[in-house]
Amino acid sequence: MPLTLEKQIIQLQNQDDAKTRNEIIKAYEPFILNTIVQLKNAYIQIENDEEFSIGLLAFNEAIDKYDEARSSFLTFAKVVIESRIKNYWEKESRHSADSLDANQNAKEELMAIDNLEKTMILRQEIHQLETKLEIFGLDFNKLADASPKHRDSKKNAIDVGIIASKHDDIIQKLYLKRKLPILLVSQKTGASIKVVKTNKFFIIAVIVSIKENLTSIMEWFMNEN
Amino acid sequence: MINKGLLVKLNKNDAIVMSDHGRFERIILRDNMQIGMRIQFTDDDLIKSTHNRKEFVMNAKTKIISAVAVMAIVAVGAFGYPLINQPNEKAIAQVDQALEVADVIEVAETMNFSAIVTVDINPSFKLSVDEDDKVVDIKAMNDDAKTIKVDDLVGISVENAVELIVLRSNVAGFIDSTDLDDDFVLISVANVNEEDDDEVESEQAEKIxxxxxxxxxxSNTLKDVTLAMTKVDEETMNEAEKNSLIAGIMNFTDSQNMTVKEFFEDEDNLNKFLASNDVIPQDIENKIKLMSEYLDDLDDSTMNKETLDQAFRASKDTFFEAKEQFQQANDDYKAALESGDQATIDEAKENLDAAEAYKDQMEQAKDDVESIKEVLKSIYEGDDSSEMKDQEKDELDKIIKRNLKEQEKLEAEEQRRIEKQIKEELKREEEQKKLEEQEKKDEENNV
Incomplete structure (x- = not known):
């Protein structure tokens, strides 16, 4: 029978095992993220993940400090994480008033500006994409509703879109009929008809992004893979 | 799993991200969101349905069994071991059924269907099914069907939905599974083709x-009935719906108001149907086997009573122990009063109060176990049609509420204690840091 989380934590306290510890932390990363996000009621941005690091440290701390007599480990861990995050916020607000390290502040500001710039560029491209997708009767809401439930073949959809965009006959038919020529796409890309059918809206979005030269969005598709 | 997402749209009630798996997801709206932002999110942030509410289907019995299970878990704290050791198979099956239904809570967000399945017994249902064979919509097609709850079947696989429809029709009395007559369930499936996909003929109907x-x-449920299965085309399905006919038999008979039962009673019809379709007869051996097992179960129900008796005795013992402790604390308090020493008196009073509270708790727990025993007894000995008395239901509800409240109180106290501890620790750390900085400054000054 598998051990409960609480038992595993106690075991780690008695005899630390880096592998198990890391596995547990990794497994509960979503929990840690959720705890912070719910505390803030805001999402954590990818470039600003200082808070997440603190959350990880706090979770690790909770592993060391958990007492068997307490209620569930996760309840305990949640409180530790929230306390550490709140503490970090207090320090941050005091920090900006102090400006002890001008260099550090400048660096952070530059990064923030960089980030903002990137956001603005992406926003422009996203609006352009939205406009272009209207031609096909598509909008982001429709794309969200049509997203298939299973986790599998999604990476394929991006690849299919990229390859498809290189074939002029596919592009012609697409813009002419305002619909994805499923059979043709399947033939030219090697993807099964089922995959093409299931992801047809997304594939259209990829093709349009490529054709309209929305490079930042393209970067997003490719990098985060 | 932590996902990365690019925010592409902000709606009134949600936001849409393009995730790093190349999917567009709806997520919960939070503060400070801007289009173009790149964020991290988890499955908990996903919005799975436009309703976001979970609906459970439980008949009275299942509700009670689940409630008793909750009680048992809550009461474990007091007694140290579970009260229900070898539950009745049937009870498990019903809880499983409730859980299976409750498990699947995704309501499809779109009428994105690629096949239609109609189930005709006497109640008639129309199920719209998507490409993954999941039900995205269910419609009751006649009055009998409207009496059966089906809205919670959206989101589950079509074969499970069919099974549950048959089960509920059985429970509702439209199928009599105790006799050995044939109960026909007609299942008709049609592919729904979109205009631009007529290059490719779907094989989904066969798959379903x-x-x-x-x-x-x-499935015992499906083995109990005679399954007539047929594939029809989309036009037949649409025509049937328009004219309130049954798609599966429309092409075999001209009669307008024939029920499935009437149709198959005529051997000619049956043979015509069999010529191009499948009929899976009911499994009579299985039925007889199940019925005799159920009868055996009833006899075995004394086993469960024994386990409960044990728990009841244990709770009684604990209660008597608590009562003794209370007596002792009372005596100590009296002695303290005589000694006249205020400190001793205060301590003794504190102990007395604690002992009394504990005694009351244990007494309550003992009574609770006794009530559970009574409830389980009536369930195991009762048959399908008997309903729990309202009074007993109220009792059980009260017990559960009370236990849950206590649980919440304990957890809240625990929470507060931990927070206090952490605050103190943080303070100490701060002070430590300040001391170190001060030391550093002193050193620099001296140099």
């Missing part, structure tokens, strides 16, 4: 029929 056949091999 196969899935149902497979399910029928292992």
């Amino acid at each position: 029929l196969e899935a149902i056949k497979e399910k029928a091999k292992e």
Whole structure:
């Protein structure tokens, strides 16, 4: 029978095992993220993940400090994480008033500006994409509703879109009929008809992004893979 | 799993991200969101349905069994071991059924269907199914069907939905599974073609029929009935709906108001149907086997009473122990009063109060166990049609509420204690840091 989380934590306290510890932390990363996000009621941005690091440290701390007599480990861990995050916020607000390290502040500001710039560029491209997708009767809401439930073949959809965009006959038919020529796409890309059918809206979005030269969005598709 | 997402749209009630798996997801709206932002999110942030509410289907019995299970878990704290050791198979099956239904809570966000399945017994249902064979919509097609709850079946696989429809029709009395007559369930499946996909003929209808056949091999519910299965085309399906006919038999008979039962009673019809379709007869051996097992179960229900008796005795012992402790604390308090020493008196009073509270708690717990025993007894000995008395239901509700409240109180106290501890620790750390900085400054000054 598998051990409960609480038992595993106690075991780690008695005899630390880096592998198990890391596995547990990794497994509960979503929990840690959720705890912070719910505390803030805001999402954590990818470039600003200082808070997440603190959350990880706090979770690790909770592993060391958990007492068997307490209620569930996760309840305990949640409180530790929230306390550490709140503490970090207090320090941050005091920090900006102090400006002890001008260099550090400048660096952070530059990064923030960089980030903002990137956001603005992406926003422009996203609006352009939205406009272009209207031609096909598509909008982001429709794309969200049509997203298939299973986790599998999604990476394929991006690849299919990229390859498809290189074939002029596919592009012609697409813009002419305002619909994805499923059979043709399947033939030219090697993807099964089922995959093409299931992801047809997304594939259209990829093709349009490529054709309209929305490079930042393209970067997003490719990098985060 | 932590996902990365690019925010592409902000709606009134949600936001849409393009995730790093190349999917567009709806997520919960939070503060400070801007289009173009790149964020991290988890499955908990996903919005799975436009309703976001979970609906459970439980008949009275299942509700009670689940409630008792909750009680048992809550009461474990007091007694140290579970009260229900070897639950009745049937009870488990019903809880499982409730859980299976409750498990699948995704309501499809779109009428994105690629096949239609109609189930005709006497109640008639129309199920719209998507490409993954999941039900995205269910419609009751006649008055009898409207009496059966089906809205919670949206989101589950079509074969499971069919099984549950048959089960509920059985429970509702539209099928009599205790006799050995044939109860026909007609299942008709049609592919729905979109205009631009007529290059490719879907094989989904066959797939669905196969899935149902497979399910029928292992499902007691489906083995109890005679399954007539047929594939029809989309036009037939649409015509049937328009004229309130039954799609599966429309092409075999001209009669307008024939029920499935009437149709198959006529051997000619049956043979015509069989010529191009499958009929899976009910599994009579299985039925007889199940019925005798159920009868055996009833006899075995004394086993469960024994376990409960044990728990009851244990709770009684604990209660008597608590009572003794209370007596002792009372005596100590009296002695303290005589000694006249205020400190001793205060301490003794504190102990007395604690002992009394504990005694009351244990007494309550003992009574609770006794009540549970009574409830379980009536369930195991009762038959399907008997309903729990309202009074007993109220009792059980009260017990559960009370236990949950206490649980919440304990957890809140625990929470507060931990927070206090951490605050103190943080303070100490701060002070430590300040001391170190001060030391550093002193050193620099001296140099």
